[in-house]
Amino acid sequence: MKIRRFKLIYLPEGTSLKREFNIQMKHLWIVLSLVLTCFLVLSSGTAYILNNWFNAKKVSTLMFKNTRLEKQLKAARDKVEYMGQKVDHLARSNGELRAYVHLPVLDTDLLKMGIGGALPAPIGDSTGAEDLISRLDQMERQIGLQENSLAEIESQLADQEKMLRSLPSIRPVNGGAFSSYFGKRRDPFTGRWEPHMGLDINTHSGAPIYAAADGKVLHASREPAYGNVVVIDHGHGYRTLYAHMSRFACTKGEQVKRGEVIGYVGSTGRSTGPHLHYEVRRHNKHQNPLDYMFEGFQVARLP
Numbered sequence: 375m376k377i378r379r380f381k382l383i384y385l386p387e388g389t390s391l392k393r394e395f396n397i398q399m400k401h402l403w404i405v406l407s408l409v410l411t412c413f414l415v416l417s418s419g420t421a422y423i424l425n426n427w428f429n430a431k432k433v434s435t436l437m438f439k440n441t442r443l444e445k446q447l448k449a450a451r452d453k454v455e456y457m458g459q460k461v462d463h464l465a466r467s468n469g470e471l472r473a474y475v476h477l478p479v480l481d482t483d484l485l486k487m488g489i490g491g492a493l494p495a496p497i498g499d500s501t502g503a504e505d506l507i508s509r510l511d512q513m514e515r516q517i518g519l520q521e522n523s524l525a526e527i528e529s530q531l532a533d534q535e536k537m538l539r540s541l542p543s544i545r546p547v548n549g550g551a552f553s554s555y556f557g558k559r560r561d562p563f564t565g566r567w568e569p570h571m572g573l574d575i576n577t578h579s580g581a582p583i584y585a586a587a588d589g590k591v592l593h594a595s596r597e598p599a600y601g602n603v604v605v606i607d608h609g610h611g612y613r614t615l616y617a618h619m620s621r622f623a624c625t626k627g628e629q630v631k632r633g634e635v636i637g638y639v640g641s642t643g644r645s646t647g648p649h650l651h652y653e654v655r656r657h658n659k660h661q662n663p664l665d666y667m668f669e670g671f672q673v674a675r676l677p
């Protein structure tokens with residue numbers, strides 16, 4: 375049986391008052407529907423307002439963070455551009471150093487990989503962070519390249535320093551007078567024109583004789599013509615010879631340094647008086663010793 379209407383009786387306690395309400399089912403449904411609708415409208419409205427409030431708060435926090443990040447990114451880009459200029463400057467100095475020590479210039483394509491300049495402005499929704507990372511990668515490669523180049527320059531300088539230390543470059547006795555130059559001269563014994571393979575420096579007997587460069591003593595012996603003679607091998611094809619010594623101050627096989635005393639002036643062998651006969655050979659070819667006395671390297675000074 376379907377209920378169409380019903381009666382609601384109201385009996386307050388302690389009184390004889392009685393109230394009755396006749397209610398139709400359809401009215402009850404209407405009221406219930408209205409209450410439910412009101413509840414739904416109110417709750418969804420409240421949820422919407424709360425959601426909007428939370429979202430607005432979230433957006434505001436994100437915007438604040440975004441502004442800060444943009445500022446920090448801009449500062450980072452400026453810093454990277456500045457560092458890029460520094461790296462370029464280092465690369466140029468490195469190039470000049472390479473030229474100075476006679477090393478080949480670095481490949482231009484290799485150099486380009488680290489070239490600085492302004493970073494491109496961010497396009498569309500790009501933050502510009504990608505360009506920043508790419509530029510940092512470039513700089514990392516460029517710094518690596520410069521590091522390797524510097525190591526090469528250092529090694530080259532060390533080699534050059536070693537070679538310079540091995541190059542005959544000082545006057546082997548203090549003072550004295552050049553009595554016979556390199557080239558043809560009249561032999562003091564025969565009177566004939568003969569080649570003179572060295573330089574004669576007249577000085578007093580016992581004057582110290584200095585090694586003209588770093589090297590190894592190849593000979594320290596007595597020979598008929600040269601008398602007491604020392605030959606030093608300096609490497610790189612260079613040898614020097616010191617003849618007519620009164621006595622030795624080095625022995626065969628000894629390593630000597632430039633400026634080290636290796637003997638003393640005398641008149642042993644085929645000699646007419648105390649002097650040093652000094653020869654410079656390069657790849658066994660006699661050189662003019664005057665070409666191997668550089669002012670800057672002159673440890674033996676004129677009195």
Ligand SMILES: [Zn+2]
Pocket residue numbers: 554570572573574650651652
């Ligand atoms: Zn001579």
